[in-house]
Amino acid sequence: MGQQEKVATSLAGAVSEEISASLAPVDAELERRYPGDPGSRQPVHTVYVPGDAFAADTIRTWGDRALAALDEHAPDAAAFAAVLGLSDELAEPVHSRVRAKLEREPIEDLRVDFEDGYGPRPDAEEDEAAARAARLIAEAYRDGTAAPYMGIRMKCMEAAVRDRGIRTLDVFLTGLIDAGGLPDGLVLTLPKVTYAEQVTAFARLLEAFEKVHGLESGRLGFEIQIETSQSILATDGTATVARMIQAAEGRATGLHYGTFDYSACLGVSAAYQAGDHPAADHAKAVMQVAAAGTGVRVSDGSTNVLPVGPTAKVHDAWRLHHGLTRRALARAYYQGWDMHPGHLPTRYAAVFAFYREGFEQAAARLARYANRTGGDVMDEPATAKALSGYLLRGLDCGALDIAEVARLTGLTRTDLEGYAAPRRGDLTVSGK
Secondary structure, three states: OOOOOOOOOOOOHHHHHHHHHHHHHHHHHHHHHOOOOOOOOOOOEEEEEEOOOOOOOHHHHHHHHHHHHHHHHOOOHHHHHHHHOOOHHHHHHHHHHHHHHHHHOOOOEEEEEOOOOOOOOOHHHHHHHHHHHHHHHHHHHHHOOOOOEEEEEOOOOOOOOHHHHHHHHHHHHHHHHHOOOOOOOEEEEEOOOOOHHHHHHHHHHHHHHHHHHOOOOOOOOEEEEEOOHHHOEOOOOOEHHHHHHHHOOOOEEEEEEOHHHHHHHOOOOHHHOOOOOHHHHHHHHHHHHHHOOOOOEEEOOOOOOOOOOOHHHHHHHHHHHHHHHHHHHHOOOOOEEEOOHHHHHHHHHHHHHHHHHOHHHHHHHHHHHHHOOOOOOOOOHHHHHHHHHHHHHHHHHOOOOHHHHHHHHOOOHHHHHHHHOOOOOHHHOOOO
């Protein structure tokens, strides 16, 4: 034992108390504006189905059509892996998990579309479609056939379609209430937002509905769809999307990038409108930074290249979709849009491969961190948060099993959730 050091201080305790008092408003502001990730499951995709096409069997039909596409164009693991460039080690586990997913849960998040995918209709027709959507979604949750998340995309808050959008939302939500109440997986999407005031107006609309039905304040949240240049950059040069998150007054749950409307808004010609265009990268990067720490999640957009036609054409479309999905995952956009049943096999193949190929390394690093043992990488609390989040997302979508995660990490799901949602300040204990 060495000589015990003498500990001396110079500042009176009152100094620390004064500093803390002066920063109390900042502490409260941080907690309000940056509550952190909600810790709930984030779907890997959102499927859009026009309001007039949505039916009781839509989810199962999409799964069956996706399975039929696999059977026709890549009937076994080796063939599927060859199309997508998967390694021999990943071929069988990815293929088997994709098939199992399409049989068990082909769609994770479904949005009945009353905007671009539906278009202008006579009022009576849209009323009927909105009421039917409410009835079918309520029935799906009751009988266990619903996707984990379901809801609608209404028309936007611009003057020309505002009243119609509000009425459709009212018809839909009232239908759910009358059918037994709002399901836990309910999601609403507000498209084509240009000004933060439109977000606030939508929040007020939801607040009014809650009051009418005696619902808890804040029960209804919504996604903001980023489809215009004005939603990224305001006329004064500031990042508008950050204002929109705050304008939602705690109700914003996601930012969804609209590939084609946003590209067209910037004048990108049709042949180059894609998720990997520099304009798309810029918009999503701004969205990502604005949403970081707020609990609002970012979703990538879609591709309009459909896997239909002869096998060679389907394979080309699959490779494109798979590549865009993998690119998005590497950039921490863990959700995207799928517009056709043929996109489901490559969505899940890309997601499952992403989590399985990095699984063992992530598990080993987290186990070393948890056990305070050495290794070739010195991880900190922020990295442990990222590692556990990676494993949890893999578990949620079906890429990983809890038994294999527990075997390699020695951790339970509760342990993983604890590392993924540390207390504020735990991420800065090392001074980073």
